[in-house]
Amino acid sequence: MxxxxxxxxxxxxxxxxxxxxxxxxxxxxxxxxxxxxxxxxxxxxxxxxxxxxxxxxxxxxxxxxxxxxxxxxLAPFHRAHRGDPLLGRAMRAQPRLRVQRVPDPFEALAWGVMFQLIDTARAGQIAWAFTRAHGTRHGSGLYAAPPREAFTNQAALEACGLAPTQARTLARVARVGLERAATVRGIGEWTLAQLDLFGHGRYDVALAKDVGIRNAYARIIGARTGSVTEEEFRAVLDRYAPWQGLAAAYMIALGWRSGGRY
Structure with a gap:
């Protein structure tokens, strides 16, 4: 249809x-x-x-x-912040920017674990390797994410390059399911934020512990990467509540440009 x-x-x-x-x-x-x-x-x-x-x-x-x-x-967000001294110019230049979500909440959680404390490009390679090995290929050539049951296999995750600690965490959370994810060792605030933002579509998520976004913010303000504390960054994000997730998307878009400053 x-x-x-x-x-x-x-x-x-x-x-x-x-x-x-x-x-x-x-x-x-x-x-x-x-x-x-x-x-x-x-x-x-x-x-x-x-x-x-x-x-x-x-x-x-x-x-x-x-x-x-x-x-x-997204009109309420743009009405409230299009004149913002930090993000206003980026919002006016890219008013159609969205957060890219995934179709299934468990996929967001699984990808969140795979992207924990690891280079983004390397994490993407691991995710793709596991998808090609255990996902389903459509006739178009595109792959669907592996089913939750596939992630219960710690050895298979490690074979695709995931570190043993992360592989163990992902295998455990795949066995207990989303409802008990927060009880699994290794599933913390950052990973649950990935679930809420990309899997459940919530914008009011705390992303202060996301080093990549925090460093993007540092580049925007001309500070040294790594110099902004979680507490300082949380206070910045809270200015955009209940739209912290969308504000973070603009910080990424702006902070990764050459120079990262206005």
């Missing part, structure tokens, strides 16, 4: 293909393979003016709408 959606806030194709991401964006069309209720499905999104054309199974379309935040009204 095909559905035409006019987003509640202007949208555009996501930028590039992030490390470890299973979403593919080519020539303004986003594609994602996923398994829902045991069925391997493909969803596609194409931008035409101010509307987005979605194609696929009804369940896959619903997940794609969530992934692209098409039904989220």
């Amino acid at each position: 095909e559905v035409v959606v006019k987003p509640l806030w202007p949208s555009e194709p996501p930028y590039g293909n992030l490390p470890g991401s299973l979403l593919r964006v080519e020539r303004g069309v986003a594609r994602r393979a996923m398994v829902i209720d045991g069925d391997l499905l493909l969803a596609e999104a194409a931008w035409r003016g101010d509307v987005v054309h979605l194609r696929g199974d009804e369940r896959a379309i619903e997940r794609m709408r969530f992934m692209l935040a098409l039904d989220d009204d």
Whole structure:
């Protein structure tokens, strides 16, 4: 089926293909393979003016709408902060910026564990290696994320390059499930924030312990990376409540530019 959606806030194709991401964006069309209720499905999104054309199974379309935040009204955030001295200019330059989500909450949690305390590019390689080995390949060539049961195999995770400590944590959380994730040793505030932001679509998440975003903020203000404390950064993020997650996305976009300053 095909559905035409006019987003509640202007949208555009996501930028590039992030490390470890299973979403593919080519020539303004986003594609994602996923398994829902045991069925391997493909969803596609194409931008035409101010509307987005979605194609696929009804369940896959619903997940794609969530992934692209098409039904989220971001106007309150932009009204409140478009004049902000820190992020205002970036917001005005990139008003269509979104947080890229994933179709299944456990995938967000699993990827969060794989990206713990590790170089982003290396973590992406590990995620891809595990996906190719244990995920399902759609006829389009795209891969759907491995099922939760695959992550219970610690040896298989280590074989793809994940450190033993992280592999053990991920295997344990895969066995106990999302409801008890917070009780697993190795699942802390940072990883749960990844689950909430990318898996549940919450914007009001604490990201003070995210070193990458904190360093992006440091570059924006012209400070030395590593010099901003968690407490200082949490206070900065709290200025944007309940939109800390979206504010963090703008910090990443701005902080990783050359120089990272206005």
